[in-house]
Amino acid sequence: MEESESQSAENAKGTVRPTSSTTLSATEIYLVGQPASSIRGSKLPTMRQVLKFFFHTVNESGDRQETFKETVRNVLTFWNLAGIKTISERGCREKLTRLWEHWRSLQKSRDRAAKDKVENFKSQLDLLWDIGAPDAVEDIEKNRLLTPADKQQDIAFYQDQRGERKAFMSGNDKIFAAKKRKQEERVEKQRSKQGRFAACEPTSSDSRPQTSVVADTPTEVEMEKKDTAIQPGRYTSKHPYVMVQLPRRILQEPALKELADRLRISNNEIVSVVAAVLRSANPPGDLSEFQISRETARRAQASHRRQVAAAQREAFTPPPHAVVHWDSKLVKNVVGEEEHRQAIFISGRGHEEGKLLAVLPVKDGTGLTQARATARAIEDWSCSSNVKALCFDTTSSNTGRVQGAVVHLEALLEKQLLRLVVRAAASNIFGKTSAPTDPLFQTLKKRWSQLDHSQYLRLDIANLPESDWLSHLRHRTVSYLAHVTTLAGWRRSYTTSRSTCLATS
Template sequence: MIRKDNIVTKIEKLHREYELLKKGRYRRSEAQISKEKDFEVLLDNLFDVAHGNALTMMTNQEDKEFLLAQREPGRRGRMGGVDSVLAAQETRQSLRLEKAAAFSARKQEEAAASSSVAQLESSPSSSSNISAVVSDEEYGAVGGASPAKRAKRATKNIVSPALAATLDRTKLTDRSATYVLTEAARCLGQNVEELNINRSSIRRQRLKHRAAMASKIREEFRSGTPLVVHWDGKLVMDLTTKEHVDRLPIIISGIGGAQLLAVAKLGSGTGESMAAAVVSALETWGVADQVVGMSFDTTASNTGRRNGACVLIEQKMGKDLLHFACRHHILELVVHAVFVRVLGCSSSPEHLLFKRFQTSWESIDREDFGTGIMVEEVGDCSRGRQG
């Protein structure tokens, strides 16, 4: 089989296809119906998680034929009963492993017992040496080094809240931080064997300080004024994988300024997911009662009459909120109408006129400029169009 993370990737891809189909379930166009039928046929076929070289790696010809039959449309063939030969082989292998483990444990017990007897018989004073052997047995050091000679584990932590924030700001991984901190401590004349510098300890300290800092910020944040909540989903690269995921920055603003509440990771970009993330962030910070308005962009997932995030947020919070649609998106509609009226429709995503204007922006004297209507050629063209 392929690796587990690749299987998860295939499942997530199939789920995204389903979510896209579900968004258009009310559009009964020919394209939508065709996509739904294709998806149903896909579900009837094999969800193949076999290794890329599975046919080469297999030694049983019957297994190869079964895999090829399953890969056919409709998955010809089915699994039979339990393979008695394979089951017997696995049982024998399990028994061998159990016997080997029992034999190893018995040998260790015999070695420990013989070592204890040898120490008792060779001692001149039985009373003093018996107590010594018992003491060693209590510490699990029979026949070995005494507890006093064991190397003690370093317990001095050097990761402070400021250092943890610096590591996060410079985007150093826990393993890279281990190398940097070890060499820095050695250059400063510190004994690195006394310092608790290892990957797992640094990770625990960073998580601890992040949680403490987040809790402190929430406790110190106080606002007795009405607030407006802002959100806008973005598709960005995931932190732990190479896939793109939906992230939802959530901000509140008021008279005292603005505060970032969360950058929630969404399973999908639906209105329900965004509404749940926004309400959860407001309740976590304890400001749900102070929110009186919402600022959002004018997408269907936000402004939908039934499943839009705005409607669902009001339902979850149990009150009506003022709607502040983003003026940037509103003005886009105005600019689009002016563009079509003056220059006509364009099928290109980038208009060359504006592309050249963007390229030349840095060389334009923005303190001394004139409008295009002041140029004779442009003015004549404009008057001719109006006529």
């Protein structure tokens, strides 16, 4: 050992002491020693053993990442035989990568590396390469397969390996006891599944010599193959039943709630399906142990929908110049009763096809009720500051001068908005007309001959005084339309409406 360290020190200075075997000198690893084809010993591997095996394997394969995996798998064999819980395999690979990078930095700067860093690294090489989980000791204490004496022995062994490293694995103490426990667990599982096993006499391990165990003991894969010898009656075909664990609150599982919404399964139907699945088990599941009822399903679905709605509102980015659309209809609900429902959309750049904000139930179709529902949806989606225009049909509940929804909505949002009136709905319903049928037009037609045609008063909006409120409104409208006309992504009907307004202004 002292000779190996002296050789490593000389190698660090850039000179190799001549030996009887030039091959050994050529393959010796800086600070580590000769590579090793396996990790031998009856103790948990040290950092030196891990690095020796790593360098041997990487020289053989040439694939460093695959070598990290292979080295970790070999080291985990020792820890599994000792029955000590470890960190994840990925965490082990990351820890081994950091160890190799530390060695690599010292190897690259061997001529100028600080002596204390090299000595500190050399002093740690023969210590345990600890990959134990933070709760490894607690895991041993909770192991029901171990007696109190075995638990104390395992904990003492782990603590010794992290310190003086005087203890070792041998005989029934470690490997054979672990094998026996695994065999008993497998036999018990098979017996509980199949229900009929022939009598079996497990091979006694007491006669095994109490000798140190080397690393080339059978791996877990080989142990799995040998353990099949104590499992009589194993079927070649798959068993008709499988063991699964179901949560007691199965109706609250996100996957089940999402499936019910996607397939439009009612609360009664989902409860019936889950109950039928539980009763199909062997033995049949006790429904009283699960929380399944129509009311539970209803609460679970409502909670799921609230979560989905909140997530969608959180991810929504309103357009900078948004147009709000709304319309209400009298529809039948699930119990067959008629009720008013109001759909509220928002459109703009990035949402050319429109984004549905809500379909709210309203008590009636009055302008105030529609305005309140629309304002509530806008506030819920946090886009009130982005709303610049309103799009609505020409019903009196919307266009009323005093009680119209537009007037109330502007008051609720505390700002004036551009009004985009949709008249296509009326023409689609009533068709095209060749003459005025509105009572006001009919009255004007009848009294047209009685009017004084010499006193026409033309409203010249373009030449109104600057102080006039109508002139101020015209300037604001023209400025806004001139700005939004330059933006892309608007619907064709809006573009035509803006161009027409600008042309007539």
